[in-house]
Amino acid sequence: MKEKIILLVEDNPDDEALTLHALETNKIGNAVVVARNGVEALDYLFGTGSYAGRDPHDHPAVVLLDLKLPKIDGLEVLRRIRADERTSLQPVVILTSSNEEEDRLKGYALGANSYVRKPVDFDEFVRAAGQLGLYWLLINQSPQM
Template sequence: MSPKVILLVEDNPDDEALALRAFAKNNIRNEVVVARDGSEALDYLFARKAYQGRDPAGLPQVVLLDLNLPKVSGLEVLRQIRADERTRLLPVVILTSSKEEQDIVEGYSLGANSYVRKPVNFDEFLAAARQLGLYWLLLNETPQRQPG
């Protein structure tokens, strides 16, 4: 069985460091692949460009997706994930600082599995990371193989 990878799509270096620290403090030892913009996230998922040699069947256990990303927005990344047979069932958690109701509605409309606002303080972020890890990495069941 391959290790459960987390794809963290985050362009803010401070939020990236915070997430990685929170995972470590919660003993979430999964490999975390960081994509720093929407284009890089799609390249990783579909094994293109810098990720060309990666097996595209080896999908992450969960995608933690920021919305406000350079190059390709988080909502567009989600749209492309859901439009492709290989990735349409992939669990995607929107993890963002956006409090816009429209972002929540659009995220769920495009097929997000969950929408989590990034807590501002570290202790709250730590608790959120623990809950995300417990649910998405241990409790949640995903299909063994994606269709296609």
């Protein structure tokens, strides 16, 4: 059985480091691929651009998607994921600092599986990341895509 990959889409280096540390602290040893903007995320998922040659049928277990991204924002990334039959069932968790109701509504309307606001407190964030990892990597049963 292949290792379940996590695709972390995050442009803030501090939030990236914090998320990776939180996963490690919770003993979630899955490989994490980091995309630092929306274009990189879509290239990874569809095996294009700098990820040309990567098998696009090898889906990550979960995409942790920030909303405020350069080049293509997170909501547009989510829209494109859901619009393509190869990735329409891909589990996507919006992981963002945005507390805007409009962002939540748009995220769910576009098919987000979950919307998690990044806690400001470090310990809370470590706990939240651990719960996300346990749920999406161990408990959740995703469909075969």
